[in-house]
Amino acid sequence: MKPLYVLSDVHIGVTRSAGTTPTSAYALRQQIIQRFGELLTENVRDSDLLLNGDLFDEYQIPLHDLMKTYMLLSDWLMANPESQMYLGLGNHDLSKDSTKLSSAEFLGQILSQAFPTRVTVIKGAQAIRDNMYVISHVANQDLMDMELENVPDGTSYLFLHANYNNGFAQQSDHSLDVSEEQARKLAQRVGTIVFGHVHQYEHHMLGRPKGSTPAVLVVGNQIPSSVADCLGNDEKCGLRITGAGVELDPVWFAEQDFARVQWDDLPSYQGDANFIRVEGNADAAQAADVISLISKFRSKSPAFVITNAVKIGETDISEDLQITAEDVRSFDVLGAVLELLTPEEGEVVKNLLEKHHVE
Structure with missing residues (x-):
């Protein structure tokens, strides 16, 4: 059986404002596409490929970047005629409005039509090769919790696009979380849980013997798109899974x-x-x-x-924290204001908003 190579959080089409000029922001966009193509050519040869979420930075990206991505992936599929490609959709790959077709979904449809037996788009939960299982980004935390309960016993590798043990993420439906308690329960019936979404590497044994395969493996992204991505990393790695186990493949060096x-x-x-x-x-x-x-x-x-x-x-005055349009849209302004007021003052504010039909 072929090795499975895992990439995640490429964020093609990224638009950075903090710390950039218009020229450098455009150069960064082009560099990410170029590096993605190099990884496909140099590192993902004679392997199956899993894209574990957030291939794109937004649910709609510039057409130039979309077409270039299609060309890179179709070239890779033609150059590796015995390989399978699995496209797992992340939170950045999908619109919050289910009626809108995202760039990643469109890419998956045209690749599936061109290579119908070799391209699988994963939106939700799906078993793939070698007793492996993928859960893409889903609409909210309740759905994620349900999908986790339904993971088949004996799954060798479970691939997720979510935070690990980050309780704050549960406050936003567009950023999901798996708690340590959930991971411990899963680890009793799953070999290894592999996370996309988080950009920094970490691993957790959760009681397993030293030297064994971790119960939780957060691979991190392979192509930095911000200074925050670079902090705390000497290197960034792709993940190669073979019959012998997991292998971290260094692809970027700080x-x-x-x-x-x-x-x-x-x-x-x-x-x-x-x-x-x-x-x-x-x-x-x-x-x-x-x-x-x-x-x-x-x-x-x-x-x-x-x-x-x-x-x-x-x-x-650090600018390292990257604030995205998604973060701004999900911020609860009214909730933040009400936290500053007494309950009585809060009721006055809410009554005024209702009177003037402000939401």
């Missing part, structure tokens, strides 16, 4: 692509990292100098993303 630079060293920086985190400390009188230096550096540097993590006095 020392080649990521740099931390002190803000007052920017004028003399000669490196070629694509992701740069500007660090250091400055007092209030130097704040304008920090912003000016970073702005000038961004305008001349070929780096994709340059974030400001300089601490001004006691204030951390």
Whole structure:
């Protein structure tokens, strides 16, 4: 049986605003597609392929990026005529409006028509080869919990697109979670739970003997699209599964692509990292100098993303946290306001909103 190679969270079509210029943001988009093609050609030869969610960054991406992705995947399928491809859909691949066909779903349909016996699109839960099982992103946490209960006993590998043990994720239907308690129960009847969605590597034995295959394996993404993706990683890996077990395949190295630079060293920086985190400390009188230096550096540097993590006095003005349009749309403004008010004040506000039909 062929090895299965797993990639996740490629985020083709990404549009970064923090830490970029229009030119560098476009260059980052093109680099992600290029690297994805290189991974297919160089690392996923003579293997089956599972894309474990978030191939795309939004439910609709630019047509140029969509067509380029189709060409890369169809070329890979033709170059590997005995291989299967499984396209698991992540939260970024789907619209919250079920009546809208996403770019990822459209890609899956045209690939399925071109290669009807070799391409499988997974939206929901589905068994695949070698006693493996995939659960894509689903509409809400209750559905995810139900799908987890229905995972067949004896499944060798369970692939999910969700957070691991992140209770905050359960507050948003577009970001799901598997608790440690759920994982422990699953581990009694499943070999290994492999997570997409989380961009940083981690693994958890959950009581299994040292040296055995982890119960939980969060592979992380393979192609960074932000400075936050680079933090805490010496390398990023694809996952290859063979009859002998799991193998992490290094495909990205921090020392080649990521740099931390002190803000007052920017004028003399000669490196070629694509992701740069500007660090250091400055007092209030130097704040304008920090912003000016970073702005000038961004305008001349070929780096994709340059974030400001300089601490001004006691204030951390880090830009590393990536805030997406999805985060903004899901923020409960009314709930945040009501938390600041007494119950009596809250009732007054809600009565006013109802009176004026404000939602």
